[in-house]
Amino acid sequence: MDRPANHPVRLYTPPATLAGKFWDWRYLILRRLTQFSILALFLGTARFGWEIAGRPLLSGNLSASELLGVLPMADPFAVLQQLLTRHLLESEVLIGAAIVMGVYFLIGGRTFCAWVCPVNPVTDFAGWLRNKLRIPNMFWIPRQLRYWVLALALVLSALLGVAAFEWVSPISLLHREIIYGAGLGLTAVAGIFLFDLLVEKHGWCGHLCPLGAFYALLGRFALLRVRFDDPGCTRCGECVRVCPEPKVLDFKLAAQNGLIISGACSNCARCIPICPEGSLKFGLRVRAPITPNHGG
Amino acid sequence: MQTRRREFLVKSVQGTAIAACGGLLWGHLLRQEAVASVLALRPPGALPEADFAAQCIKCGQCANACPYDTLKMATAGSGMPIGTPYFEPRKIPCYMCTDIPCVPPCPTGALSRNLKDITKSRMGLAVIDEENCLSWLGLRCEVCYRVCPVKGRAITIENHPRQISKHAMFVPLVHGSDCTGCGLCEQACPTQVAAIRIINPSLVQGKIGEHYRLGWKQENEITQDFQTSPGTPPMAEEPPAPKTAPGMDTLNQGIEY
Numbered sequence: 300m301d302r303p304a305n306h307p308v309r310l311y312t313p314p315a316t317l318a319g320k321f322w323d324w325r326y327l328i329l330r331r332l333t334q335f336s337i338l339a340l341f342l343g344t345a346r347f348g349w350e351i352a353g354r355p356l357l358s359g360n361l362s363a364s365e366l367l368g369v370l371p372m373a374d375p376f377a378v379l380q381q382l383l384t385r386h387l388l389e390s391e392v393l394i395g396a397a398i399v400m401g402v403y404f405l406i407g408g409r410t411f412c413a414w415v416c417p418v419n420p421v422t423d424f425a426g427w428l429r430n431k432l433r434i435p436n437m438f439w440i441p442r443q444l445r446y447w448v449l450a451l452a453l454v455l456s457a458l459l460g461v462a463a464f465e466w467v468s469p470i471s472l473l474h475r476e477i478i479y480g481a482g483l484g485l486t487a488v489a490g491i492f493l494f495d496l497l498v499e500k501h502g503w504c505g506h507l508c509p510l511g512a513f514y515a516l517l518g519r520f521a522l523l524r525v526r527f528d529d530p531g532c533t534r535c536g537e538c539v540r541v542c543p544e545p546k547v548l549d550f551k552l553a554a555q556n557g558l559i560i561s562g563a564c565s566n567c568a569r570c571i572p573i574c575p576e577g578s579l580k581f582g583l584r585v586r587a588p589i590t591p592n593h594g595g
Numbered sequence: 596m597q598t599r600r601r602e603f604l605v606k607s608v609q610g611t612a613i614a615a616c617g618g619l620l621w622g623h624l625l626r627q628e629a630v631a632s633v634l635a636l637r638p639p640g641a642l643p644e645a646d647f648a649a650q651c652i653k654c655g656q657c658a659n660a661c662p663y664d665t666l667k668m669a670t671a672g673s674g675m676p677i678g679t680p681y682f683e684p685r686k687i688p689c690y691m692c693t694d695i696p697c698v699p700p701c702p703t704g705a706l707s708r709n710l711k712d713i714t715k716s717r718m719g720l721a722v723i724d725e726e727n728c729l730s731w732l733g734l735r736c737e738v739c740y741r742v743c744p745v746k747g748r749a750i751t752i753e754n755h756p757r758q759i760s761k762h763a764m765f766v767p768l769v770h771g772s773d774c775t776g777c778g779l780c781e782q783a784c785p786t787q788v789a790a791i792r793i794i795n796p797s798l799v800q801g802k803i804g805e806h807y808r809l810g811w812k813q814e815n816e817i818t819q820d821f822q823t824s825p826g827t828p829p830m831a832e833e834p835p836a837p838k839t840a841p842g843m844d845t846l847n848q849g850i851e852y
Contacts, residue, residue: 345658355659358656358700359659360653360654362652362654363654363703364654365656381649381703384650386650388650388704392652392703451617451618451621455625459622460645463625466678467624467625467628467677471678472671472678475668478655479667479670482671482672482673484670484672
């Protein structure tokens with residue numbers, strides 16, 4: 300790839316001022332805020348009976364819930380597994396799953412992973428600690444494995460007549476036990492933490508989780524994407540180093556499309572503030588890619 | 596070409612083997628965890644346990660709707676199927692709200708909306724341990740009878756004459772036809788460990804089958820094999836019940852029973 304000769308490669312330098320640092324952490328702070336506020340809304344409704352005008356604020360959990368007693372929401376992957384058990388479900392949960400699917404179809408399926416999922420702070424912490432302690436990978440696991448786990452979850456649901464992943468999902472387990480009372484489910488999450496810390500980098504979210512795989516497939520055509528400005532990019536590689544799904548930052552593909560097209564991108568936006576050239580930004584998927592290099 | 600084909604075949608078989616191993620382990624875990632549990636007492640209107648296990652999405656909206664905090668969500672390692680709602684009557688029983696607030700919030704129909712009358716729900720069946728029931732031991736208790744919300748139908752008090760004492764025993768009997776399994780009796784039972792408990796009916800309830808006829812009960816019509824010929828006189832009526840219970844003549848003299 301030709302780069303402008305007068306364009307020196309700079310690396311990311313953390314801002315000196317605290318305000319600058321916070322500005323660079325803006326998406327991280329926003330992500331934690333959304334994650335914990337969603338959790339708090341569920342928790343407050345279940346434990347303290349939060350309500351508005353007599354209607355429960357957000358009753359249920361990420362598997363299925365109801366906002367203000369009117370808007371149903373449901374985990375489309377859980378509902379898909381339940382449908383495969385050949386049971387007739389009430390319309391609420393089907394409508395709820397359709398609503399959630401529609402939203403993630405637009406904003407990117409794996410936006411759930413980085414902005415909503417309660418396991419994300421755990422695995423992010425494991426990843427951060429792993430970096431600090433410089434722990435190497437124990438062995439190589441293909442990232443495609445999660446799609447096989449997804450397929451297996453669907454096959455087992457049909458064969459055994461129970462929602463195969465939903466029953467053992469550490470995501471649902473953690474979320475539920477935070478909201479309704481803690482049990483041994485938290486050990487499953489400790490397992491994920493140790494796996495991510497000591498065994499495989501981004502092991503759970505990046506290699507195994509079938510819910511993430513489901514959302515990656517759902518988010519293939521998402522409207523909200525990280526846009527890529529190819530002329531500004533010096534290929535310094537800072538974005539690839541912080542990305543939990545480095546394969547999605549394929550410069551050739553990104554340059555051709557003007558954006559990150561892979562559904563595996565979780566819109567976590569780690570790459571945006573770290574880019575020294577400001578070549579990565581949130582934007583919308585538009586028909587004509589803005590790539591002057593390619594006859595734009 | 597040959598080696599590439601061989602490589603592909605070996606890779607496919609290896610992949611299938613890994614998937615099969617993973618599937619078996621996962622399936623085993625599910626059969627341990629996701630099985631229908633006869634020990635779990637479910638909310639009113641719950642589908643038969645196997646269907647309930649398939650349809651409950653474990654969202655806890657029923658538990659949120661319960662005004663008495665009766666319903667709990669099973670945590671991992673609690674012995675109940677993970678994440679499903681259940682209740683422990685000795686701690687908090689089901690108070691049988693007439694509007695059944697826990698059923699409509701269920702988004703999947705694991706709690707059936709066909710349940711309109713709470714007295715028709717069958718969460719379990721009260722079972723009495725006669726060896727440790729105060730009433731069966733000869734004391735006056737009948738607490739279960741008094742707290743029962745389906746009073747006089749789910750639990751009745753029978754009086755039994757005793758051989759060596761002139762005091763009769765007043766013993767509670769549970770009737771599966773009307774017991775909802777709400778567990779108010781289990782909670783109220785004054786013994787150290789409840790002598791009346793709610794249990795999944797399948798663990799204790801027998802079935803007489805089709806071929807027995809309780810000929811003395813009017814609702815059991817005589818089958819055509821035994822149809823009386825038109826000429827025979829009607830069967831003799833049962834002798835009138837004694838006006839007083841056995842023992843009453845000496846015990847409570849002068850008091851109308």
